Amino acid sequence: MDKKLMAETAAAMVASGKGLLAADESSATVAKRFSGVHVENTEPNRRAYRDMLFTTPDIGNYISGVILFDETIRQASLAGPAFPKLLESQGILPGIKVDGGAKDMPAHPGEQVTEGLDGLRARLDEYFKLGARFAKWRAVINIGADIPSAGCIEANAHALARYSALCQEANIVPIVEPEVLIDGDHTIERCFEVTEATLRATFQACYTQRVSAEHMILKASMVVSGKGCSVQASEAQVAEMTVTALRRSVPAALPGVVFLSGGQSDEKSAAHLSAMNSTHRAQLPWPLTYSYSRALHQAALKAWSGKQENWKSAQAVFAHRARMCSLAAQGKYSPAEEKKAA
């Protein structure tokens, strides 16, 4: 195990004012995103879209790493270089999503367990050779009347821990992502309870599987009110309850914590992260930053809409969102910043 390499990778991922771009949507998820803007889901279109994002000028000022999909890590920019090389040339670390997706869990109606451990050791070795220095595995925890169950939390925690141990063996920093979904009409208090239980189980499983806490990154969901809940928590409450859940359950030894946006608006994703970093900095043993997909590039996708002539304007939209997220990671975001030009 090359602990020095992994420590350097993890530190670079959460470097001050930077965060991750999640561009690892499976082709099925891209189909959903593209259909919203009437773009055909073809390989050349997927490549062109990622090319537009990755060639945005100066994006390395805000983005420390990009999570790629298996197809994407093997693609190249129209300008020539393979995507991992293109990213490296801008000081950006390539990463790779390695899970096989969340599948319906037997005997657990409404719940899912993430698959993909079979053959993972060989795949990680190949990804390392392709340039990947970190990886991602996403587990999904649904909140409902009688869920999540202990069985669902435990199965997902176990898989996350097994995946993490395999990553570290391959000198790849694992991002552990147990996402508590925003869908439902539950209160923020219920989200808090489920998030704390999920994080505790995840780190207990990582300990049991001998995962090194110093060489992993947590990708957490924020503690928020369910999307359908009639009472929506304030930004200050989201920040306070998310920080409390993390402090109770995440080892201080971790090099950093990144967040997913999870269906929050672009502005809320930035405001919540900023509030945590401005109000609660003194309580935090780790840097807190972003690893957003939708909140970093859904606006750019709309601006691009599959048209070559929109390339530059879409890049400007992406660069703006990246700058907003960077400010949030420093606790300096405010809605007024949205109106300022870069």
Ligand code: 13P
């Ligand atoms: P969102 O920011 O759109 O939630 O996506 C982040 C991610 O990578 C989920 O796995």
